[in-house]
């Protein structure tokens with residue numbers, strides 16, 4: 001073999017190995033680190049909820065507002081390049097004479113070309129429900145959860161009923177392209193709490209920074225004592241918890257700027273919770289299968305019902 005050919009092949013080989021290593025690192029690798037720590041104490045959450053008297057929610061409704069489509073490996077590292085649906089949901093906790101909205105999806109303009117479906121009807125029902133709601137909150141400050149709030153036509157009237165946290169408002173760049181209009185948050189008092197707080201009978205917020213600084217989980221205990229944990233995007237889909245695997249590093253590092261270790265800790269805690277308390281319905285941010293199953297079991301009701309006015 002001529003010397004030059006040997007050199008060319010050598011360089012090509014090095015590039016191939018380096019490329020392969022980079023591909024593995026950024027697209028496939030998702031080993032649970034050994035030093036994760038996240039404390040999820042379900043006893044603490046239940047005690048906090050039990051200490052707040054009042055009627056708890058009677059049922060939970062869900063609206064499927066829109067869908068994205070992601071390659072599987074973006075959702076669960078190593079799962080390949082086939083397309084997976086990423087539905088965007090809004091939830092309504094229904095009390096005897098009021099309601100709470102969890103997550104406000106996004107409008108069609110915010111989603112743009114990234115959306116593969118959008119329901120004008122569902123979005124209109126969510127908007128109307130937000131206007132009527134006693135409380136509106138979001139699991140985190142990303143545009144597909146806070147976006148519907150930022151562009152709501154009656155935002156000034158709704159804002160006093162929102163419970164946005166200090167962390168969710170501290171990093172407005174995390175919400176882009178969603179953003180609150182200039183000055184509209186002047187004088188707004190964001191919610192500040194440590195670890196766990198109860199914001200209404202049967203509803204607790206649990207701090208879970210990592211996916212974003214303002215990420216939190218929402219624990220809901222209904223009047224019949226059935227329990228739900230809306231985990232936002234700690235996991236996009238239940239498979240993240242089951243397989244204990246994260247999104248691809250390409251997504252967590254460059255797109256989301258996640259605290260990857262923190263999210264791993266939360267995945268481990270949720271895995272342990274699911275084993276210890278299988279009756280709690282853990283609801284990931286974008287899992288159509290889990291939501292469909294809960295609807296089928298009668299634990300979630302499809303579509304927001306609105307008070308006649």
Ligand SMILES: [Zn+2]
Nearest residue numbers: 142144233285
């Ligand atoms: Zn999301």
